[in-house]
Amino acid sequence: MFGAFGHLLHLARVGYVLTREGVVALVPAERVPALARPGLWVARLLARKADAGRAERIMAALTRLGPSYVKLGQFLATRPDIVGVSLARDLEGLQDRMPAFPQAIAEAEIEAALGKPVTQLFTRLGPAVAAASIAQVHEGEIRLEDGTLRRVAVKVLRPGIPALFQRDIAAQAFVAKLIERLVPSARRLKPYEVVLTLKRTVELEMDLRFEAAALSEMAEATANDPEFSVPRVDWANSARTILTMDWIDGIKLTDIPAIEAAGIDRVDLSRIVMQNFLRHALRDGFFHADMHQGNLFTTRDGKLVAVDLGIMGRLGPNERRFLAEILFGFITRDYRRIAEVHFEAGYVPRHHSVEAFAQALRAVGEKIHGRNAAEISMAELLSLLFEITGLFDMATRTELVLLQKTLVVVEGVSRALDPSFNMWTTAEPVIRDWIERHLGPVGRIEGLARDVGALLQSVRRLPDLTERAERVLNALETPRNAPPARDRLMLPLTVAVWAIALSLLMLVLAQFSF
Structure with a gap:
C-alpha cells in the first residue's frame, strides 16, 4: 500500500511539472471529458508563461522530470504507432x-x-x-x-x-x-x-x-x-x-560548416549514411537504431564512423526479405507485389482483400512519386501508411516499427547533408543487389541448401527422439497381451520418415517451380 501511495505522490509531481511547463494546457478541450474541463482551465492558468511551441514545452517538461523521462520521451519518439507521427516528430529533438x-x-x-x-x-x-x-x-x-x-x-x-x-x-x-x-x-x-x-x-x-x-x-x-x-x-x-x-578523430555530422571546410563531399556523405544503414539492416539483420547526427562522425577522407551503440535493432531472414520487397515495390511502383508481401508476412489479416490493400498502397505511393525529389519524405510515407493500418487491422510489429523510425532519422541525417537527397534512388542499388543475391537463382539455391540442412538435422535427431520415446513408453505399465513397444513405435516412426521425405520433395519442387 505504501508503494502505491508513493507512486501516486510521484504521479502528482509529474502532473505538476507537466502543468507548469504548459503541456497539459496543450490538450484540446474537446478531447477532455466535460467533468474534467475545469481542471484543464486551472492547468492553463498555472502554466508558466513562455513563448514556446508544443515540442519545446514537452521537451522542457521531460528534461525537468529527469533522465528516466528523457529516455521515455526518446523511446516514444520511436513509436509513432502509439503516440502518433506528429508527437513522435516533436520528441525527436529531445536531447539527452x-x-x-x-x-x-x-x-x-x-x-x-x-x-x-x-x-x-x-x-x-x-x-x-x-x-x-x-x-x-x-x-x-x-x-x-x-x-x-x-x-x-x-x-x-x-x-x-x-x-x-x-x-x-x-x-x-x-x-x-x-x-x-x-x-x-x-x-x-x-x-x-x-x-x-x-x-x-x-x-x-x-x-x-x-x-x-x-x-x-x-x-x-x-x-x-x-x-x-x-x-x-x-x-x-x-x-x-x-x-x-x-x-574518434572526426567531424560530427551536426557540424556542417566543418564538413564543408574539410572539403568532404556532402552529397556523397548523404549517400554513404543511407546505403550503409540499409546494408546493415538487409545484409546483417543487425543495425544501429540510434543513428542521429550526434552519434555519427566523418573522417577526413569521408568515411562514416558510428558511436553509441546502446540501442540496436535486429531482423530475421523473413523480415529482411519482406523489407527488401516492400521497399523495392515502392521504388518500382509494384503495389500489387507490396500488398502480396504484407499478406504473406501475416501483417494483414486474411479476411481483407489483396486488391483493396494494393489500391490503398497506390494512393500512398503515387502521391509521393508524383513530387520532386526534395519533397519526397520517408516520414510522410510512414504517416500515410499508419493511416491505412487501422483500416486493414494491421498489428504492430515492434522490430519493424524500430526499423521504420530509424529509417526516418537516417533520411533526416542524409537530407541535412544534401537538401535534394532522394531516398528512393539512393536506396535502389542496395535493395536491388540484395534481392538479386537472395531472391535470384543463387539465393534460391543457397536457401534450398539451408532448408535441406535443417531437414537433415531433424532427420539426424530422429534416433535420439525415438530412443527417448522408447524410454518413456517402457517406463509406463504395459497392458497384458499388448504388442511390444518397438512395434507400437514403428507406425508413427514410419509416418514421420515419410512425412520428412515428402516435405523435402515438396521443398525441392517449390524452389525450382519459379
Whole structure:
C-alpha cells in the first residue's frame, strides 16, 4: 500500500511539472471529458508563461522530470504507432544532455570496476567531454605494449542511475496499469507493455558490456565495408560500468560548416549514411537504431564512423526479405507485389482483400512519386501508411516499427547533408543487389541448401527422439497381451520418415517451380 501511495505522490509531481511547463494546457478541450474541463482551465492558468511551441514545452517538461523521462520521451519518439507521427516528430529533438558528475567520482567508479588505480590504467584521463542521463565520456590515453600511446574514449556509467531508473520505471508501470484499468480505449495501445519494453531497453543500456558486444559484432559484420566503421573496444579496460574504446578523430555530422571546410563531399556523405544503414539492416539483420547526427562522425577522407551503440535493432531472414520487397515495390511502383508481401508476412489479416490493400498502397505511393525529389519524405510515407493500418487491422510489429523510425532519422541525417537527397534512388542499388543475391537463382539455391540442412538435422535427431520415446513408453505399465513397444513405435516412426521425405520433395519442387 505504501508503494502505491508513493507512486501516486510521484504521479502528482509529474502532473505538476507537466502543468507548469504548459503541456497539459496543450490538450484540446474537446478531447477532455466535460467533468474534467475545469481542471484543464486551472492547468492553463498555472502554466508558466513562455513563448514556446508544443515540442519545446514537452521537451522542457521531460528534461525537468529527469533522465528516466528523457529516455521515455526518446523511446516514444520511436513509436509513432502509439503516440502518433506528429508527437513522435516533436520528441525527436529531445536531447539527452545532463550535467557531468565530478572527475573524482568518475575515477573512483573506474577504479572500483577495473580493480586498479586510474594512473595504472591510463597515462592520462581528461575531464568529461560529453554527459548524458546514463553515462558520460572522458578522453584519455593508454600505453600499448610497444610503448606507443593511443587515444581512447572512456565511458563511465552515472553512479546511482540504476536505482533511479528502477524507481521511476516502477512508477511509470503503476500509472500504465492504472490507465489500462480506467481507460478501456487505451488498452489497445498496451501502455504497460510499452513501459516493460522501455525497462528492458534501459537495463541493456546500463550494462556497458552489451554496448561493447554490439561494437564488436558490428565491427566484424562491417570489416570489409570501405565506407563505414565503429570504434575498437579495449576489453581489458572495460566492465559493466566502464567502456573503453578508440577515440574518434572526426567531424560530427551536426557540424556542417566543418564538413564543408574539410572539403568532404556532402552529397556523397548523404549517400554513404543511407546505403550503409540499409546494408546493415538487409545484409546483417543487425543495425544501429540510434543513428542521429550526434552519434555519427566523418573522417577526413569521408568515411562514416558510428558511436553509441546502446540501442540496436535486429531482423530475421523473413523480415529482411519482406523489407527488401516492400521497399523495392515502392521504388518500382509494384503495389500489387507490396500488398502480396504484407499478406504473406501475416501483417494483414486474411479476411481483407489483396486488391483493396494494393489500391490503398497506390494512393500512398503515387502521391509521393508524383513530387520532386526534395519533397519526397520517408516520414510522410510512414504517416500515410499508419493511416491505412487501422483500416486493414494491421498489428504492430515492434522490430519493424524500430526499423521504420530509424529509417526516418537516417533520411533526416542524409537530407541535412544534401537538401535534394532522394531516398528512393539512393536506396535502389542496395535493395536491388540484395534481392538479386537472395531472391535470384543463387539465393534460391543457397536457401534450398539451408532448408535441406535443417531437414537433415531433424532427420539426424530422429534416433535420439525415438530412443527417448522408447524410454518413456517402457517406463509406463504395459497392458497384458499388448504388442511390444518397438512395434507400437514403428507406425508413427514410419509416418514421420515419410512425412520428412515428402516435405523435402515438396521443398525441392517449390524452389525450382519459379
